[in-house]
Amino acid sequence: MDLLSLTAHDCRELLASGEVSVTEMTGLYLDRIERIDESVGSYLLVDREGALAQAAAIDAKPGGERLPWEGVPIALKDLLCVEGLETTCASRILKGYRPPYDATVVAKLRAAGLVFLGKLNMDEFAMGSSTENSGYHVTRNPWDLERVPGGSSGGSAASVAAAETPWALGSDTGGSIRQPASLCGVVGLKPTYGAVSRYGLIAFASSLDQIGPLTRDVRDAAALFDMIAGRDPMDCTSLGLPAPVTMPDRTDLAGLRFGIIREYSGEAFEPGVRAVFDSAVAAIGALGGVCEEVSLPSVEKGIAAYYIIAPAEASSNLARFDGVRYGHRAEGAEDLLEMYTRTRSEGFGQEVKRRIMIGTYVLSTGYYDAYYGQAQRTRTQIIEDFRRAFGHVDFLISPTSPTVAFKIGERTEDPLAMYLSDLCTIPVNLAGLPAISIPAGLSEGLPVGLQIIGPHFNEQGLFDVSYALEQRLAVHDRPRTAEVAS
Amino acid sequence: MITRDEVEHIARLARLSFEGDELGRYQHDLSRIIDYVQTLGELDLSGLPPTAHAVQVKNVLRADEPRPCLTQEAALANAPLVEAGQFVVPRIG
Numbered sequence: 001m002d003l004l005s006l007t008a009h010d011c012r013e014l015l016a017s018g019e020v021s022v023t024e025m026t027g028l029y030l031d032r033i034e035r036i037d038e039s040v041g042s043y044l045l046v047d048r049e050g051a052l053a054q055a056a057a058i059d060a061k062p063g064g065e066r067l068p069w070e071g072v073p074i075a076l077k078d079l080l081c082v083e084g085l086e087t088t089c090a091s092r093i094l095k096g097y098r099p100p101y102d103a104t105v106v107a108k109l110r111a112a113g114l115v116f117l118g119k120l121n122m123d124e125f126a127m128g129s130s131t132e133n134s135g136y137h138v139t140r141n142p143w144d145l146e147r148v149p150g151g152s153s154g155g156s157a158a159s160v161a162a163a164e165t166p167w168a169l170g171s172d173t174g175g176s177i178r179q180p181a182s183l184c185g186v187v188g189l190k191p192t193y194g195a196v197s198r199y200g201l202i203a204f205a206s207s208l209d210q211i212g213p214l215t216r217d218v219r220d221a222a223a224l225f226d227m228i229a230g231r232d233p234m235d236c237t238s239l240g241l242p243a244p245v246t247m248p249d250r251t252d253l254a255g256l257r258f259g260i261i262r263e264y265s266g267e268a269f270e271p272g273v274r275a276v277f278d279s280a281v282a283a284i285g286a287l288g289g290v291c292e293e294v295s296l297p298s299v300e301k302g303i304a305a306y307y308i309i310a311p312a313e314a315s316s317n318l319a320r321f322d323g324v325r326y327g328h329r330a331e332g333a334e335d336l337l338e339m340y341t342r343t344r345s346e347g348f349g350q351e352v353k354r355r356i357m358i359g360t361y362v363l364s365t366g367y368y369d370a371y372y373g374q375a376q377r378t379r380t381q382i383i384e385d386f387r388r389a390f391g392h393v394d395f396l397i398s399p400t401s402p403t404v405a406f407k408i409g410e411r412t413e414d415p416l417a418m419y420l421s422d423l424c425t426i427p428v429n430l431a432g433l434p435a436i437s438i439p440a441g442l443s444e445g446l447p448v449g450l451q452i453i454g455p456h457f458n459e460q461g462l463f464d465v466s467y468a469l470e471q472r473l474a475v476h477d478r479p480r481t482a483e484v485a486s
Numbered sequence: 487m488i489t490r491d492e493v494e495h496i497a498r499l500a501r502l503s504f505e506g507d508e509l510g511r512y513q514h515d516l517s518r519i520i521d522y523v524q525t526l527g528e529l530d531l532s533g534l535p536p537t538a539h540a541v542q543v544k545n546v547l548r549a550d551e552p553r554p555c556l557t558q559e560a561a562l563a564n565a566p567l568v569e570a571g572q573f574v575v576p577r578i579g
Contacts, residue, residue, distance in 0.1 A: 100560040193540050207540065236546040237539075304523045315500060322501070324573050326564035336578045340501045353502055357493075357512060358519055360500040374526045376536030381529075383537060415515055416522060432540025456541055 003032055003163035004478045004485075008220045011072045011166050022071035026055040026115050029073050033117070033164045039483035041139040042159035044078050045086055046118040054115045069227070070113025075165040077156050078119040079126060080211070081200040082106050085116075089202045090134040091124045093347025094327045103200020104235065105169060105211050105228040112227055117165050120155030124349045125318065126176055126204045128152050129421035132412055133351045140408070141184060142479040143446055147405040150180030150421075156214045157184035162484045167215040167224055171201060173208045174306055175400075175425025178437035181214055182400035182449025185439045185477070187221045187466070188214045190425075192457045193432030194239040196225075197232030205313035206237075208306075208429040218438065218470050219247055222463040229459075242457050248467035253289030256465065259393035262295045264424050268402045272443025277399045280440045280450045283472045284397075289465075294393060296385040301378050302427035303419055308362050308375035309430070314352075315359025321347065354415060383431045390455045395465060398424045400437040400449035428453055436462045439475040447477075488517045 001020075014020045030048050037043050051073070058071045076082065079089045081099035083106075088094040102110060109116075123133035131139040131154025139154045141147040142162040149158040153170030157180035160168050170177040172190035181188025189212045196211045203209060213224035226245035232238045260281065265274070281291050323329035323343035330342035348356070362371035389396060402423055411418040428435045433453055440450035450469070454462045479485065493513045497504055504512055558571055567574040 097564055100556055100563060194543065233548060236548075237541075237543060239541070239543065301526060301529065304526050307519060308523050308526070319501075323566060324575055325561075327566075329566035333576050336576050337501075339576050341503050344501050345503050348502075354512065354515055354519075356500050356502065357496055357516055361488075361492075361496050361516065361520065362523075364496065364499060370527060371523065373536055374529070374531065375523075376538075377531035377534045378526055378529065379537040379540075380534045381531065383540060384534075416518060430537075430540065 001028065003028060006163065006166060007216045008072050008166040008223065012069060015071045022055040022058045022115065023052065025071065026051050026073055026117070029117055029165060036162060036483055036486070037164060039140065039145060040142055040158050040162050040164065041137050042120055042155045042162065042164050043075070044088065044090060044119045044121050044136055044155070047085060047116060050085070051115050051117050058113060067113045071115060073115045073117050073165055074109060075117045075120050075156070075159055075168045076106065077122050077153050077168070077170045079122065079171060079202040080106055080169060081202070082116065082119070085119065087119065087202070088135070089125050090122045090136055091347065091349065091352070092135040092328060093321050093344070097326050099200070101200065104197035104232045106200060108228055120159055120168060122155055123152035124352050125202070125314070126152040126171055126173055127314070127351050127355055129175070129179055129418050130411065131155060132408065133349055135349050138408060141405045142481060142484045143185065144405065145481055145483065146407055147446070148183070148408055150183035150401070150405065152176040153214060154180050157181050157186055157188065160184070160186045160214050160216060161479055167213060167220050169211060169228070170214050171209055171211050172429065173204050173310060174429050175422035177212045177214060178400050178425050178435060178449065178451060179421060181437045183405040183447065185447030185475070185479070186214055186216060187218055187436065187438050188212065189221050189225055189436045189459070189462070190428065190434065191225060191229065191459060192434040194237050195229050195241060195434070195457065195459065197230070197235040197238045199232055199234035203317040205310040206317065207313060208310060218463055218467045221436070222248055225459060243460065245460060245463070248463040250464045250468045251471060253284055253287040253465060253468055256289045256395070257393040258284055258289055258291045259294035259389055259396045260291055261299065261396055261398045262293050263297065263299050264398040268420065268423060269399060270403050270443065273399050273401070273403060273448050276441040276443055276448035277450065280397070280469065280473065283469060287468055287472055292393065294389050294396070296389055298378065298381040298385045299427040302382060302430060303423060305375040305378040305382070305430060306426045307358065307419060308371050309379065311355040311359035312363050312372055313359070315356045315363065318352070318356055351415070379430045382427050386431045386433060394461065396453040398451050400424060400451040404443050404446035404448060424451055432456065434459050434462055436466050438466050438470055440473055441475055442477055488513060488520060
């Protein structure tokens with residue numbers, strides 16, 4: 001069986017037809033992980049025993065009693081709490097942590113009968129754009145093992161691209177689902193802020209974080225989003241969807257207006273990325289959609305506002321890692337203050353410390369209004385610019401990332417260069433909007449993603465137009481590196 | 487440019503410590519990042535309210551009723567040091 005072309009919908013059909021048992025299917029993925037993950041490095045933890053036990057229990061039930069998605073495997077970014085299963089956020093400070101409860105999204109997938117293959121690598125505490133900030137190991141891009149998979153959900157994107165799972169969950173604070181999806185040639189959805197419960201997601205920046213799917217195609221993304229979305233009493237920022245998700249089947253874009261964000265052009269964008277983007281614009285036109293340029297001047301201030309707001313929230317959220325209740329504790333400290341300081345200095349990696357320092361600085365006495373206040377006012381301006389644009393167009397489009405996957409080590413010495421990877425994705429989080437990245441083509445053999453942004457709670461619209469474009473663009477390329485193609 | 491003393495002060499507030507070369511590196515990186523984000527200061531945003539929430543949600547209330555919660559054993563299971571059902575820490579200062 002060619003796992004590289006198998007969607008979760010295909011898995012579901014194979015199971016329903018009785019052609020393959022849940023144990024066999026789970027075994028296929030576990031064996032593939034064992035064979036290729038030494039090269040790719042998507043997983044932090046493979047729960048072979050747990051997955052096979054879950055599979056055996058489903059196989060033992062009479063066939064007629066199965067739920068629609070029961071038995072389909074999935075893997076989870078390592079910041080989602082799974083009861084009893086080590087969850088580290090790719091940080092040394094949480095080594096050995098076994099959550100006493102399931103995240104709401106995990107409980108929902110468990111109730112739907114999905115089989116958990118394991119936990120996926122990421123930038124430590126989701127801070128990064130390349131997965132090089134993992135406290136454990138790097139993840140390699142299945143399309144070129146010398147390149148990064150993007151981040152922070154790099155393990156999620158790489159595992160789907162390399163068919164080490166049919167689909168995965170990730171999280172997106174400034175682009176952490178969409179950018180790796182773009183760099184690995186898969187679909188990634190960042191839902192509207194509040195569409196998916198964050199309960200049991202280890203927090204980075206709570207006003208921006210959202211959990212979402214990384215999948216092989218648009219229909220899988222719609223199905224997985226449908227499974228995890230909805231109001232949760234455990235997260236008071238969560239809201240119900242306006243209507244249930246329906247499977248997209250639209251094949252034209254007639255009557256729809258698309259805004260090309262003018263600010264996302266220029267020298268930061270590789271010519272190859274621009275060429276693929278232009279071909280996507282042409283495809284929209286061919287399907288009957290109308291594209292026009294729109295200007296959102298404030299998005300150019302997005303990165304600056306984000307690098308105040310996100311670190312500020314992170315410095316507060318990460319105060320809980322103090323060596324008292326869970327995770328690492330420094331040995332032999334004389335007193336409490338020394339224990340806190342040494343535990344945190346030993347347990348956190350460089351980028352996490354950098355962001356805690358920025359956050360602490362901008363929130364410290366005398367600086368609050370100049371930095372945090374000004375950033376939150378910029379955020380208001382960005383929200384207003386998007387609102388104005390959605391008065392004229394139905395969707396906004398841009399490249400997801402200004403470049404294709406870059407080389408491992410290329411940007412690690414310069415934090416600001418790394419931050420610029422998220423140029424096109426960050427303003428979407430600041431405005432709480434939903435956005436999807438879909439594969440639009442290749443540049444020099446590497447995937448390029450198209451970002452489509454919608455108004456709040458219009459995930460359905462994103463699925464519908466993405467599906468139509470997916471059929472038209474027909475990007476069927478798969479990673480061909482020897483290690484992954486085997 | 488952020489001074490070395492400032493970096494040490496912020497580190498103390500954040501319960502972090504840096505030594506030798508590390509301190510200099512953080513001083514360099516923080517200065518560059520703060521210089522970059524400072525560009526926001528040039529904007530005249532005086533008429534705009536700061537965003538509190540990207541999707542307007544107000545006054546989320548629920549009934550104040552007891553619900554099941556973690557057992558003491560489960561809550562302590564991940565702690566580095568426990569005694570008599572409590573978290574143990576080194577002496578205070």
